[in-house]
Amino acid sequence: MLIRHNLILYQLFLHLPFGMAQQSALSDDAIWRVELNKTWDVLGPFPIHAREQHYLSPSFPLNLSEPINLNKSWPSSYGDDGKVSWSKAESDANGTLSVSFPNIRWQSLRATEGWAALQHHAVLRTQLTVYPPRFGSAPFPGLLIQLIQGSFFSILPIEPAHCEQHVAEWMSGNIYDMERALPRIVELPFAPSLDKPTAYNIFISGDYEIRLFGDPAVKGSTSPVQTIRLTVDVKKGSHSLMHEPSQDVLCDFVDGFAFGEVIGMGFRSLSGWWTIKKVKLVLPHAVLIAPSQTRTIPVIIIQEYPFLESQLQVEVTIASSDENIKKHTISLPISHIKHWTDIAHEPIRATYLYALTTPTVFVIVPPVMPSLGEPHPPILALHGAGVDVIDQCSWIDYLPRRRYNWIIIPTGRTSWGLDWHGPSARDAWAAVDALCSILQSKRQWHGWQIQRGSKVAIMGHSNGGQGAWYLASRYPDRVLGVVPAAAYIKSQAYVPLSMSRSAHYIDPALRTILESSLTPDDNDLYLSNLVDIPVLAIHGGNDENVPVWHSREAMSILQTRGPNANANVIFHEDPGQGHWYPSVFDNEHVQTFMDSVLSTQERILPASKFTLTVSVPSESGSLHGWKIESLLLPGRLARLQIDTDEFGITKVLTLNVHSFSVDLRLFECRAVHIGESMIPLPADQNTTLHFNFTNRTMCEVMENELANSQPPSRIQDILLSPGPITFVVPDTPSCKGVTVALRLAHDLNVYHKLDSNFLLESTAVMMLKTETLPPSNTVFIGHPSSTFPQIVLDKKKTPFAVKDSHLLLNDIVLDDTNGGRCDH
Structure with missing residues (x-):
């Protein structure tokens, strides 16, 4: 077996922290120690809407640059007298802290506002003390901090002299308790004393999320309780680069052959910049890892003979920033399973390469029998929020095995992902294509193949049920049928945004921009795309997590959209069932429905009249061959209404559409009537026609698609980078821009399992001039007067510009009153 390191396709130098950390055999008297006070001061609760904590100040209502008065009360609509005060809470030996406010009349609030009234924010404070070694004078190595189910944390000085010189630097916690997340590497705001204990304040933003903590009524309580866990330790070990086995990405080996194209080795830099020079057998391009960054290094597998060992030994060569070269051998555990049979099988972990550099795992359930004749379409099964399909197979066990159909269970990047939108949706479709490639790679698997670009049936539960609505309504021509179970319609209908704090202060005209950015996620707006798709919606009548009205309302909208659909x-x-029950998919009516939609891949005949609704063309597919390619006003809804008469003449009505196309292999008609134009269609129906509006009423026909220069509709689309997200940072390592980029890279890895790459500005400028920048989305963090943004903005491809060291938008200077800033 030949193991080849992935070349990453570019001339990249990726800073990678690497090292085999070894515990030193020093006595307690010779090492640094840290102690966390178990008594916490708690201020709250304050109303917020779901996920609002991500763009409010984590310390609200406190100003941490001022002294804290524990006797002061603060305005809050949750308190009986309109005020709340400080209280106390105790953490246990494991760092777990339960935060509740029993004096708040939660039932009264809930009676009018629903469970949205349970959403709340609190500020928590305690002290941590750092103790120097009794013997020796080793420098302080830094802290490892893990905050579970808390939003943000920050460490501040206690002494007034230090406070005046320090601005709070907030770091994200692991609020959704993402699996396999590593502790953050944290530097103290100032160095501790070498000869006496040094105390610091640590603050936490504690935010109650219904989706995370659930409804307390399920547990027989009326009071919401935040359960937060904070652990703090001193960074240990004599090496700066560590292999992190929890970050490895490994596929199963079936009869000795890897069921995937790639494996990944997780590395983390505890300090310094490190470069992966090579993996044994091939000289690859270097991979750079920045201080505190975690990256999973991809290794492409080329295999000719079975590999039956239990451990795979890989030799890795690394170099520090001062070119100190080291070699390390890493042992990767290999899971072997036997080829499936008609009576025995195991779920198989498979792998592929996401966005050029990220090894990604997905799980599959093999069919009972190989294909007889044409390949059979697979089932795409989407898990709910917080379900880790890699290490927790219980959910998969309740998916009945199919006779001829593979069941593909993608991770969606993480157990929470992006609600199966954005990168999570891309991951789902990529898993289908990856399985096709894997089955084609070995002769013994050819009888079980699926077609590339195969249509699928989609099923999902809870958040995965919502994802099933999403994928099916955005890519209807790829879907044979959809089974959404216990699904919510959209996030703001699941937990209403009525308790918003920011809404009281934002200009309503600006607030509508923020709210309209949710348009691509609102499933109810796109149900017109499903009027010709078989749908079986399932819901427990007593669902305590996602109220049953969500599915009822979705079906009502769908049936209203297409009362005469096919x-x-x-x-x-x-009746009587809750949110999850083992038979939700394992029953006769679901399997009968699946039998009917999977029995054929013939295209579904369209109704004589239907409507395609789109808001982001780049994240939307076609409906009966019709596809919206670009919009007149990006960010606004666009619609194509198709109406075909008995003579085969199709009338097209458009809303906010600049260009569109029709694949004549999927839609039959004789002519198209658009605005004032009647356009006869060619005799050759084996083609795609492209239409472009030259004005409001005139439309021209083209054989080739227009180059689409339209930018993405919202900043969130930066996550859909074709490669690792590239951070361009100042050349000065201690610059604040570098620390901001490192925090963002950490969050991208924890919350989305997205890779990131670092380029020093001087290197990026050189690449920009020679047009060798990697094909990825790029984030620059620094001053507007820097060379890199000036070169980019001088091309005048955006309304932004730099003048006299100021950033301008449409010739207006962006300052603190009208622009964004990053204080923490």
């Missing part, structure tokens, strides 16, 4: 649309409500 599709089989069914709603099945299981």
Whole structure:
């Protein structure tokens, strides 16, 4: 077996922290220690809406540059007298802290505002003390901090002299308790004393999320309780680069052959910049890891013979920033399983390479029998929020094995992902294509193949049920049928935004921009795309997590959109059942529905009249061959209404559409009537026609698609980078811009499992001039007067510009009153 390091396709130098950390055998008297006070001061609660903590100040309502008065009360609509005060809480030996406010009349609030009234914010404070070694004078190595189910934390000085010189630097916690997340590497705001204990304040933003903590009524309580865990330790070990096995990405080996194209080795830099020079057998391009960054290094597998060992030995050569070269051998555990049979099988972990550099795992359940004749379409099964399908197979065990159909269970990047939108949706479709490639790679698997670009049936539960609505309504021509179970319609309908704090202060005209950015995620707006797709919606009648009205309302909208549609649309409500029950998919009506939609891949005949609704063309597919390519006003909804008469003449009405296309292999008609134009279609129907509006009423026909220069509609789309997100940072390592980029890289890895790459500005400028920048989305962090942004903005491809060291938008200077800033 030949193991080849992935070349990453570019001339990249990626800073990678690497080292085999070894515990030193020093006595307690010779090492640094840290102690966390178990008594916490707690201020709250304050109303916020779901996920609002991500753009409010984590210390609200406190100004941490001022002294804290523990006797002061603060305005809050949750308190009986309109005020709340400081209280106390105690953490246990494991660092777990329960935060509740029993004096708040939660039932009264909930009676009018629903469970949205349970959403709240609190500020927590305690002290941590750093103790120097009794013997020796080793410098302080830094802290490892893990905050579980808390939003943000910050460490501040206690002494007034230090406070005046320090601005709070907030770091994200692991609020959703993402699996396999590593502790953050944290530097103290000032160095501790070498001869006496040094105390610091640590603050936490504690935010109650219904989606995270659930409804307290399920546990027989009326009071919401935040359960937060904070652990603090001193960074240990004599090496700066560590292999982190929890970050490895490994596929199963079936009869000795890897069921995937790539494996990944996780590395983390505890300090310094490190470069992965090579993996044994091949000289690859270097991979750079920045201080505190974690990266999973991809290794492409080329295999000719079975590999039956339990451990795979890989030799890795690393170099520090001062070119100190080291070699390390890493042992990777290999899981071997036997080829599946008609009576025995195991779920298989498979791998592929996401966005050029990121090894990614997904799980599959093999069919009972190989294909007889044409390949059979697979089932795409989407898990709910917080379900880790890699290490927790219980959810998969309740998916009945199919006779001829593979079941593909993607991770969605993480157990929470992006609600199966954005990178999570891309991951789901990529898993389908990856399985096709894997099955084609070995002769013994050819009888089980699926077609590339195969249509799929989609099923999902809870958040995965919402994801099933999303994927099916955005890519209807790839879907044979959809089974959303216990699904919510959209996030702001699941937990209403009525308790918003920011809404009281934002200009309503500006607030609508923020709210309209949710348009691409609002599933109810796109249900017109499903009027010809078979749908079986399932919901437990007593669902305590996602109220059953969500599925009822979704089906009502769907049936209103297409009262005369051809599709089989069914709603099945299981009386008395809660959110999850083992038979949700394992029952006769679901399997009968699946049998009917998977029995053929013939295209679904369209209704004579249907509507395609799109808001982001780059994240949307076609409906009966019709596809919206670009919009007149990006960010606004666009619609194509298709109406075909008995003579085969199709009338097209458009809303906010600049260009569109129709694949004549998927839609049959004789002519198209658009605005004032009647356009006869060519005799050759094996083609795609492209239409472009030259004005409001005139439309021209083209054989080739227009180059789409339209930018993405919202900043979140930067996550859809074709490669690792590239951070361009100042050349000065101690610059604040570098620390901001490192914090963002950490969050991208924890919350989305997205890779990131660092380039010093001087290197990026050189690449920019020689047009060798990697094909990825790039983030510059620094001053507007720097060379890199000036070169980019001088091309005048955006309304931004730099003048006299100021950033301008449409010739207006962006300052603190009208622009964004990053104080922490």
